[in-house]
Amino acid sequence: MSSTATASSAPIAHLADGADPYAWLQARDSNEVLDYLKAENHYQESQLADQAELREQLFQEIKARIRETDLSLASPWGPYMYFTRTTAGDEYPRHYRCPRPADDSLTVDESQEELLLDPNALAAGGFLSLGAFNISPDHKRLAYSLDTSGDEVYRLYVKELASGVIRELPFEDCDGSMTWANDSQTLFFAELDETHRPHKLYRHHLGGTAVEKVFHEPDGRFFLHCYRSSSERQLVLLLNSKTTSEAWVLDADHPEKPFACLAPRVENHEYFPDHGQLDGVWTWFIRSNQDGINFALFQAPEQGQEVPTRERWQPLIAHRDDVMLEGISLNASALTLSLREGGLPVIEVHPQGLPHYRVQLPDAAYSLYVQDSLEFASKFVRLRYESLNRPAQVRQLTLACGEQKVLKETPVLGPFDADAYVSQRLWATAADGTRVPISLVSRREDLGKPVPLYLYGYGAYGESLDPWFSHARLSLLERGVAFAIAHVRGGGELGEAWYRAGKQEHKHNTFSDFIACAEHLIEAGVTSPAQLAISGGSAGGLLIGAVLNQRPELFKAAIAEVPFVDVLNTMLDPELPLTVTEYDEWGNPQDPSVYERIKAYAPYENVSAQAYPALLVVAGYNDSRVQYWEAAKWVAKLRAHKTDDNLLLLKTELGAGHGGMSGRYQGLRDVALEYGFVFKVLGVV
Template sequence: MPSAPLARQLAGHDPYRWLENRDSDEVLAHLQAENAYLDSKLAAEQPLREALFEEIKGRIRETDLSLPTPWGDYLYYQRTTAGDEYARHYRCRRPTDGSLTPDTASETLLLDPNALADGGFLAVGAFSISPDQQRLAYSLDTSGDEIYRLFVKELASGQISELPFDDCDGSMTWANDSQTLFFTELDDTHRPYKLYRHRFGTQNAEVVFEESDERFFLHCYRSSSERQLILQLGSKTTSEVWVLDAATPEAAFTCLAAREEGHEYDADHGMLDGQWSWLIRSNQSGINFALYRADEASPQRPHWREIRAHDPKVMLEGATLNQRALVLALREGGLPTLEVLPQGAPAYRVQLPDAAYSLYVQDSLEFHSPAIRLRYEALSRPAQIRQLELATGAQQVLKQTPVEGPFDAEAYESRRLWATAADGTQVPISLVARRDVFAAGQPAPLYLYGYGAYGESLDPWFSHARLSLLERGFIFAIAHVRGGGEMGEAWYRSGKLEHKQNTFGDFIACAECLINEGLTQPAQLAISGGSAGGLLIGAVLNQRPELFAAAIAEVPFVDVLNTMLNPDLPLTVTEYDEWGDPNQPEVHARIKAYAPYENVRAQAYPAILAVAGYNDSRVQYWEAAKWVAKLRATKTDENLLLLKTDLSAGHGGMSGRYQGIKDVALEYAFVFKALRINKD
């Protein structure tokens, strides 16, 4: 059996910085040795991993048809087939009776990612049909580094052209002439910073916009009305929007409101009260955003008129424009809700069956459609696509994600608890378990997940794989800690920059609450988080390791101080607004005080599994590798410490649905071993 790899140490403050020498023989050998060590330590769990894989796969309908989307003369949909890693993309003629049943006689295969992947990594970026529905623009990443190649397919002939442009972020936006494409180029730090205009059939492209401020990303997309193109420029704290009539792609973009530090806004174009109008969501009057409108011909800031005031208790997260209604995405009391304002009728809130859930507008359909589609799910309810009739509020479940084999949603119970943080703040926790596990009133193995960054909300979601935990007596919980967006903008701001310790303190408070409520105990508690959530896991392990028995850190941002000191790395400068600029002494001291890598010390840690992607451009592979190396040399216990590096993957791990199941099976097997759970 291989022994635990011990990385050599350099002199200085960062003894494992040599692991940053990408593609060196020594580094690759070390990562491969770590992978071999993991395989050896989990060799006894291989039958369990295989059983879990088959168990999870057995719950998923391997051959299935997505809900078709009507657009123009066609229905667009995807098919999954047993044995294939990816869904194939199709379209057929739109039935004249308005049904959503595909017409197999007119069916056309648009894209087959299985053939394109050829067994390797594949991520499809853009998948954009031209307005005349004659061409498909799509982009492919074949390594996981999130650099895409661009393609256009002539749908009548099947001819495919690769566009001769490099370093693209994968986005592709059509103008209304169905000839002009806008795409974006990445700079050396992987930041989308240049917008190009390309006329299909030519070999060149014209730079339309170049963003010089390294904090800002740019993104181009079509408005809800399909009449305008929108160029969104944004840092973590500031926005700027430029717009262009989609019918005149050779013209210049117009700015709605020049950037002003701290002013965040976004825009859409559609119809309000029978008039073509601009809709602007802005925080100029309060951090939870207000809503404004402007005439189509006068979109600039002086012409904005407020139509929904800022509410300190309700976050306005977004708006969906349709010819028949305006739909507002709100967040209140830690949960998402939708408010519909039909043209010429009273407003109403969308009614839902569960106390805690995930909800968003999945598809606004065609601009004139009388209905939109919502995606709704809960911890114990598989995802549903619901059709909402805008005028009446009537809902219809068009499709529910199937769970194959025995499954009874009523056998599970979801709950919401509130933990009290050190400063008295109430922190929500979402939980789910079998009803009999809760009813037993005994501590149970518990899997606690957290993130807490960038204002992202971890709304409760359903998981086929998670049933393998719940059926073995686990409780699954989500800690909705500060730094996320669950409780509004103030919740986010109180978990970033100088307030970052609140994120870690909240997570610890959630763990203590679950223990004090008698739901679990430290010997039964596993924790997990990825990316910025991996930073969370690393920090709480340093601060309160005795609370936990096992931890999983996926692509973890654990070397935050050294990364933020290196402006040449992807995303570093843009992240100053989230973490701070450590070139400032007080910020350096603040980050150093919680950075997981810097704060590893001689103490006992729980069992740890770290997962990295060698081609990850967001969180470099060496962050996990250096962290594990320092832990192995410093910690005082004999608990499992494992590093898995996917040598052909990026930030999202290996591509393909079956590979994803294998990754989950590995993680669950690790948790069962660490918690000494019966493996049956």
């Protein structure tokens, strides 16, 4: 049995018989496991009890920078404008609409606004995640889905907006997606299998309880997803694994018909279709990697009801070795490309009949993406732009000419001067000579001297950690703590090749890149090992666990959130959610060579008798992506093996999932806990 935590002693997990002595922690809902997790929570609370006042100060400090009562930008669609409003004291924004002004301004008429959904009332103080929020094409109904535990299983609802009548649809094990056909009566939704994978698509006609299975994807590597095309004329059913995709399409005006395959799957061919207009002709646009790993864009004019098979695809934007085509946005008058070049996002606009151009921006390192392409007929798109020291802006881009207008900037209440902080792009050199980008922000007054540093990393699935602004992070910066992001291989910052160089047999590059970034920041005089805290979540928690085993002396403190640290055992269990779909990312350890490869870096497997930095680990009991026991087993093994007296704390959110607590104030309190831990270990006052 485990011991009870006290202020002076940590809970010690007992060793069971078998190859994995902590496997007993996987007995979900057993009293023994729950008692152990609660004992760890009690120990964590006792060890940080002296910080209660600081955590409250941090919470109030961060909250004071945020405009608690605010109105989102209204999005015009048909006869209405749709928007959200946050109110002081509420955890979630409320959803509204009002009649669209005749002058097409964005002015909200509060006297005519209509409350569509209030998640605060639905949450009733508990966990709540809003999945779908989809208005029907005739604007008469709202389809929405709710997860009330954090396990990412959703209930489905339809609200009649005229009467306010809400119906819960009698379907279970849903992934939360809800897609309307153009009749505003037919809904498509997906069902999860026993491994939490969307594998079946169903068609439901309102007014009855009947449901029709439209598609079943038996291959455990593939996820199923249905969406409306940009033109609103087509429905797309996308089936994709980490390396291969297949799309089926259906005329949105005829939802009773079967979907038709656009191009049968071929291993390692990824393609993603959308539907719009080119020179006035209804056209399919297909982003595909058939000509190269960085993707090219193809087009195929619509020809009646005939599906444009792969033989009819014609190149529109050629593959480029140095530019990644990450996505496209379609409007009636323009094609907008989301590119990645030199480690940064680039927006390139191709207005029909006019020269193409790139959006110009003021910062050297930033985050930029198309936030909203608005209505298909719109002359504008909205861009979201931010940097480490510049709050997020929503910019209206006039597609024809490139004119930009800042519609809204996220306010920072109280004293704030963006120029008091310096954002930099640095480059570390990895062991194999590869240059690895680092984004860094610090107070201008701290330039040229070593300071405490919070270094963040992820490095998986081709995800790009573009620099983002954070109200909470100002509480680090104002206390002289710099913040950096290590853009390691396995992410997508430098294109598809960068991703592939940090997965499967190359996964070790993710860890050595992060270590190289830490060493560069130390050698450049930005920080020192005694002042360096590192952090990562999920697959980023795997990164943190691996580098702590390899180079623990480099770091003073570490935070691992919902960490994927028991990689080998998880990937050996195909019954767990996501395991089979993850083979393309990590490999299948049923293969002996893959087994040895994963075993060589898996954090849980490689815990050893050495000194480790202070460590705070956060898990979600209802997490279906990274099971709570990964963190619990890892901490238990670290307690038994580490040779130091540094803090080792485990906090398990017993009412939350992969994303932590759901409300905005609950989220701020989680940040305050983590920052307080960093300040305690680094001696920041």
